Amino acid sequence: MDMKKDYDLLRERAELLKVLGHPVRLCIVRGLLNEGEKNVGDMQECLEIPQSTVSQHLAILKSAGIIDNSRQKTENYYHISSPLAKELIEVLFK
Known part of the structure; x- marks a missing residue:
């Protein structure tokens, strides 16, 4: 067993x-898993919290490599980019 690894x-x-x-x-990632790509406005309406708060949480998730975004015209759409996070959410809400 390699302790360092x-x-x-x-x-x-x-x-x-x-x-x-x-x-x-957790709600953001679960929503992306269940409903597919979403933009900040869609998430803000669903979560009923300020858009700036949603953006802060998205930045944390993106920095951790859990989500990523794609730009479509003037909107950023977010999706899960981590297979491990996707698998974990599936197990948690099975």
């Missing part, structure tokens, strides 16, 4: 859990 994997998984450990971020 195991510890790196544990740290990576712990970081994923930490980022997803906020109810708003």
Whole structure:
């Protein structure tokens, strides 16, 4: 058993859990999984929180590599980019 390798994997998984450990971020990722790509405005209406708050949570998720965005005209649409996060959300809400 390679302790260093195991510890790196544990740290990576712990970081994923930490980022997803906020109810708003968990809701965003679950919504993207269930409903597909969404823009900030769609998420803001669904979550009923200020758009700036949604944007802050999206930035955290994007920085962690959990989501990514694509630009369509003047809008950014977000989607899940982490297969591991997708799998985790599927298990959590099975």
